[in-house]
Amino acid sequence: MKQEMKDLGDFPGVVENLSCCFYITQAEEPYELLYANEEMLRLFDCRDFDELYRHVEGNAFHVIAMDDRARVKQEVLHELAERNDRFDHARGHLFTRTSRIRYADVSGHIVKTQAHGKVCYCTLQEIDIPLPGVTVDRDIRDYVISHLDEAIENHWIKVYYQPVIRTLTGELCGMEALARWVDPQIGFLSPASFIPVLEQVRLIHQLDAYVLEEVCHMLRQRLNHNLPITPVSFNLSRYDFDMVDVFHLVEKTRAAYQIPRDALHVEITESALAVNDDAVYRAVDRLRDEGYEIWLDDFGSGYSSLNILKDYTVDLIKLDMGFLRSFTEKSRNIICSVIDMAKELGPKTLVEGVETQEHAEFLASIGCGRQQGYLYGKPQPLVGMLVHIEADARRIEPRKWCHYYDTASITIRQTNRTSALFDLHEDGYLHFLYVNKPYRKQIHALGYSCQDVEDMFNHPKQSDLAHTFREFIDQARQSGKAESFCYVENGDYVNIHLRIVCEMNQHLLIHSELENTSKSAANLQRSKLDDNLRYLYTMFEYISLVDLEHHKVESLYVHDPLFQLEQAAQTGDLHDILLSVSRTYIYEEDQEGYMAFCNPDTIAERIRKSPYGRLEHCFRMRDKQGKYVWQECIVILLNNGREKHTPLLLTATKSIHAPFVLPGSQEA
Incomplete structure (x- = not known):
């Protein structure tokens, strides 16, 4: 319906021929637009009051563009309440009927009329201020x-x-x-x-x-x-x-x-x-x-x-x-x-x-x-x-x-530990995707560059280390868990942890950590390693460090990766870990003796009472082909319970190639 503008005579004291834009609106909700002069119509590109009324949907606050409307309304109502029914210089953007953008300064005051009650008489002055932070002509x-x-x-x-x-x-x-x-x-x-x-x-x-x-x-x-x-x-x-x-x-x-x-x-x-x-x-x-x-x-x-x-x-x-x-x-x-x-x-x-x-x-x-x-x-x-x-x-x-x-990117974390990502193609080609500074530093300390490591892994004639590395990758792939092994490099003992992060498109994404345990304060002191491990590495196939107090098992050396106690020991009690190993790998008739020998509650005291300072035991353990072979296990108490983290055990296991029969048992 066509909207008629109110008669200006209803608003005494308003001068029609003012040179500025002005309009009149109700002073309360719904703030209906009652009057607008010719200058106001020209500014908003409207031919008559009806067009302007429809453009602002009858609400006088809608002369302000939507972005600024809520702010300007809050400012105006606040000033009217605080300044005796007046407000000055509320600034905001306008948008005309033809979508031109304008910026204006609005002031006004409330007056009482007989015909319409309280109304707000507003003057509007266009000013040339651009959008905040944007200069647009x-x-x-x-x-x-x-x-x-x-x-x-x-x-x-x-x-x-x-x-x-x-x-x-x-x-x-x-x-x-x-x-x-x-x-x-x-x-x-x-x-x-x-x-x-x-x-x-x-x-x-x-x-x-x-x-x-x-x-x-x-x-x-x-x-x-x-x-x-x-x-x-x-x-x-x-x-x-x-x-x-x-x-x-x-x-x-x-x-x-x-x-x-x-x-x-x-x-x-x-x-x-x-x-x-x-x-x-x-x-x-x-x-x-x-x-x-x-x-x-x-x-x-x-x-x-x-x-x-x-x-x-x-x-x-x-x-x-x-x-x-x-x-x-x-x-x-x-x-x-x-x-x-x-x-x-x-x-x-x-x-x-x-x-x-x-x-x-x-x-x-x-x-x-x-x-x-x-x-x-x-x-x-x-x-x-x-x-x-x-x-x-x-x-x-x-x-x-x-x-x-x-x-791969999500796997990378900020850490002081060594961290590297390898990409391994099904054809065997392996290369670094990412190496952090601690990892690179450890590699350099061992006398290598990252390129040297890649060349070693990709050489047609693989070294023993490269062969072991790939074996443990296969083991981690099959187990779905982290795997680790230890090797000797220039007299240092180096521990490598491997985890398969992702497998797709015939590629494996592998996360690796590397630690030189000989230089690590968190592990055995070098003097203790030198006296015992160098000999043991030449004689034994499995060497582990056992912390009885914290129920932790760290694999120091594995020649042939049949099983790994370390990853199983990350959670759980040593009794449960040993029971799982016994049931999985130990010949059934030897399981009871194996559990008694390994009993973590008594083993430290039994070693102390031993005249040789160690315990020995023979049992039959399943190999990768599923056959049972005789193994000899030696357990040594490293610190005799005098240090803070007590007691620490060193366990070493090797195959017995000569026939050996336990009393009362039959050879498998």
Whole structure:
């Protein structure tokens, strides 16, 4: 229905021919717009009061754009209550009927009328202040709004791509799609010139839908020509969720081009998710449920980062480039903490703003999964970006490797312990994916480089160490648990722990820790090792260190990896561990004697009473072929119970090649 403007005669004391814009509204809810002068109509591009009334939906506070409306309303109502029914200089953005953006200063006061009760008489003065933090010329703003449809139709808006690089391999593992406006009349428009404008007037969904369509079209063309593709991330504005059904838009566009869902990653800014809108929750959850990755953009740029991680499930967090812009010790510590936190919670990590080799090496050292920045390339049209990547001798990561390398990155932790990741192909080729500083230092202390280690493992004629290393890899693969072994290197005793992290595409991802026990204060002192172990290593096949007080068993040397007590001893009581070993490996008729000999409650005292300072026992143990062979076990008390961690036992076991029969038993 046509809305009639109230008669100005109902508002005594108001002068009609004022040169400024003014309007009159109810002083209480619903703040209905009652009157507006000609200047007000011209400012809002309205032909009459009815058009203005419909534009602001009858609510006078709606003359302020949505972004500023709540703030301005709060300021106005507060001042009216505190300043005797007056308010001054409330500033906010306006949007006209034709979607032009204006900035204005509003003042007003309440007056009593006979016809309408209390009303608020307001003056509005346009001022030339840009959006916060953004300098956009008024004419540019108007041009952007009035020419958006034409720019989309004529492809004046181009999609540029910025590379995303896999930290572990240096390969291209993704691209971010970014809009650039190249106008035939005014030339190149920076994103800061048109994206804030389109967000203000709620037209950003048109741009984002266009970028998504262009991305899907590009991917479809490459697939049609059997060219490799890499996942593309595209940005959604928080206003998209108000204007369109985001899930329907993404799914409809993807389906039209038959693009796999894992080729599209949805980037949503931290500020968008901080709104706590039910529509955003539903759309994000549905996108993830259907197989799209959700990336949290600009993480750390606002104040709601941790709440967002609590309230939303995201697949990747993208750290704001501000952390690298000021590359101080404090910022490095923050980045480390965020990366470690993400790995504990589950999301993958990407840091943008990488501009120097120092940035890249630091991020590699802390296990950041992916990197993006000018070091690897600025946003460019697709062809230019791919040429740049090729010129840098970078490959495009095959999609099937995405999960493998993501898993590898998540495995890397900040630690003072040695840590390395190996990649082992089914053809036997093994190489380092990652080595931390403590691991590299230990390798160098043993007289090797990492390249030397790779060469040793991949040499056609394998050394004994390489052969043992591969045997324990097989054992860890079969057991699904960590395995360890010890070897002698230049007079030092080196302990290696192995764990299979992931197996796919005929590759094994192996995590390894290395410890020179001869130099470790946490293990036996070297003097004790020198007197006993050098002899034992030449005579025995299994040597273990047993801490009776803490129920820990550490394997110091295994010549032939039949069984490992150490990993079983990480949890549980020694009685249970020994019982499990007895039932699994010891010949049935020998099990009772084996358990009595190994009884952890009495063994230390029995050794002390022994005239030889040790205990010996023979039993039959199953080998890898399932046959039972005679074994001789010797147990020594190392510290005689006088040190803090007491008592420590050294156990050594060897095969008896000559026939040997226990009294009262039969030879197996």
